Structures are given as C-alpha cells and as structure tokens.
Amino acid sequence: MDVLVELNRLAALSEGRVGALVRGVCARTLGLPPLPTDPSADLPDADPAVVEFAEQFSVDVSMITDAQRERLREALGDRAFGAVVQMFIGDFVPRVRAGLEAVGVAVSWPDTSAQEHSGNAADVLFNGFIPAVARLRSLDPVTSEVVRLRGAAQHNCRLCKSLRETTALDAGGSESLYDDIERFEDSESLSEAQKAALRYVDALIWTPARIDADVAAGVRRHFTDEQAVELTLDVMRNAGNKIAVALDADAPRVTEGTEPYLLNADGHTVFS
CATH class of the missing domain: 1.20.1290.10 (AhpD-like)
Known part of the structure; x- marks a missing residue:
C-alpha cells in the first residue's frame, strides 16, 4: 500500500533533538515501543514544558490548558508547531502498529533507523499521508x-x-x-x-x-x-x-x- 510508504516516511522523520525527546515521552506515556530517532541527534535535556505538553497530548489532548500552550511557546518559540507535529507522529504511529498487531494484520515495518531522517514532517503528514489514507x-x-x-x-x-x-x-x-x-x-x-x-x-x-x-x-x-x-x-x-x-x-x-x-x-x- 502506498499509504504505508507514507506512514513509514513519517516514522523516519524524527527531525532532530526535539523529535527525539517527544517520541520517547509519548511512547513512555502510552506504554508502547517508541519510534526510532535520528542517531545523529543528541538526546536533548528534557525541558519540563515540552515533556508536560507531550504527556498531556498523549493522555488526553482535550485537557491541554492555555497555560501549557504558553509554556510550550515560551520554550520553543516558532518551533512549537513542528514539535506538536512530532508529538502526533510519536504518539500515533505506535498506536497504529499496536492496533494492527492486535487484530492480526501482518505488516512488514522497515528499519527506519537506517532511513533518511531529514525532511519536513508536516508536509509529509498533511500532503502525503493524510490524503493517501483518505483515498482508501x-x-x-x-x-x-x-x-x-x-x-x-x-x-x-x-x-x-x-x-x-x-x-x-x-x-x-x-x-x-x-x-x-x-x-x-x-x-x-x-x-x-x-x-x-x-x-x-x-x-x-x-x-x-x-x-x-x-x-x-x-x-x-x-x-x-x-x-x-x-x-x-x-x-x-x-x-x-x-x-x-x-x-x-x-x-x-x-x-x-x-x-x-x-x-x-x-x-x-x-x-x-
């Protein structure tokens, strides 16, 4: 399926240090295996505002407060949107993998740690993956x-x-x-x-x-x-x-x- 190609592209795009952080936080919050991260990116110091936001994003996004949004923007500035896109990828791709495993649909997931990790994750998500799913x-x-x-x-x-x-x-x-x-x-x-x-x-x-x-x-x-x-x-x-x-x-x-x-x-x- 072409859509699984797009999904695997998302899994590979950890986009540096913030991507590495939020993937780990989201997976730990969910109790699922984390997506791989760019091996060239040093694991960043865990900014409390980013960690808190990512945890709430995974647990119940509807309960994120204005104060949490403000702290995220103070911590990341214009990188906040990209970080939230990374949270979504780190939060939901592991859910998809767990769901398909639970229902017994065999999918061969490539080793994304060996793939190219640079690119615009938002572009792949909104212009690649989401329309591909909608075409099914x-x-x-x-x-x-x-x-x-x-x-x-x-x-x-x-x-x-x-x-x-x-x-x-x-x-x-x-x-x-x-x-x-x-x-x-x-x-x-x-x-x-x-x-x-x-x-x-x-x-x-x-x-x-x-x-x-x-x-x-x-x-x-x-x-x-x-x-x-x-x-x-x-x-x-x-x-x-x-x-x-x-x-x-x-x-x-x-x-x-x-x-x-x-x-x-x-x-x-x-x-x-």
Missing part, C-alpha cells in the same frame, strides 16, 4: 464517517464535530444515526460492524497498549484485512485533529448546525 475506499462511507465522528468527540475537536461528509450522508448517514454514536452500545440503528469499529476506535485512543481480545476479535469478525488496515489508518488520519486541538486552532467553521464537505477521489476536503 474499502470501508463503506457511513462506517468511515461514524469512526471520524467518534474520534472527533473523543478529542473534543470543535471543527471536526461541526462537519458532515456528503458521500456518507448520501449513503444513509443521518443526524439521528450520528446521535447514537455517543452511546453506541445501546443503539438499534448502528450495525454490529459499526459498533465493532467504534470499540476499536476507543481502544486505539484510550488503551492502545491493552487492546482487549474481544475488541480485536470484533474487528476480525466484521472486516477484511484490507478494511482493518483502512480502519486503523482512518483513526490516525482523523486524529490529526489532535494537532489543532493542542494548539487551540480547532474553531468550528459554522457557529450553528453543521457544514457539509466532500472527501474527493484525491483524498482532499472540498467545501461547497
């Missing part, structure tokens, strides 16, 4: 949208919660169905496959180092290997909202109701 089409659009909205709620992304994808709406998505996501276990409208997907979303977000065997079995029962990979990567693509939430840049596009958008064949978001 093995999942039905309503399931993809249900998964997106669950992640939006869990990370409390105001922007994401204010949007509705039109292909999913045309395929049967509705506000009454989406209202059931919050208490999906009791829903009579969501399918058993969609409930299995939502359990997996919650596991990747809240307990990635301890994905319950029943949750993994539900994914295997209802989804093919190709769909399980797309589902896992969808959770990561949607979780890109953690960057906006962390920096308080997730303002909704509309003040009331929701706004439709199309995820086109190129994997880009198109507004009317």
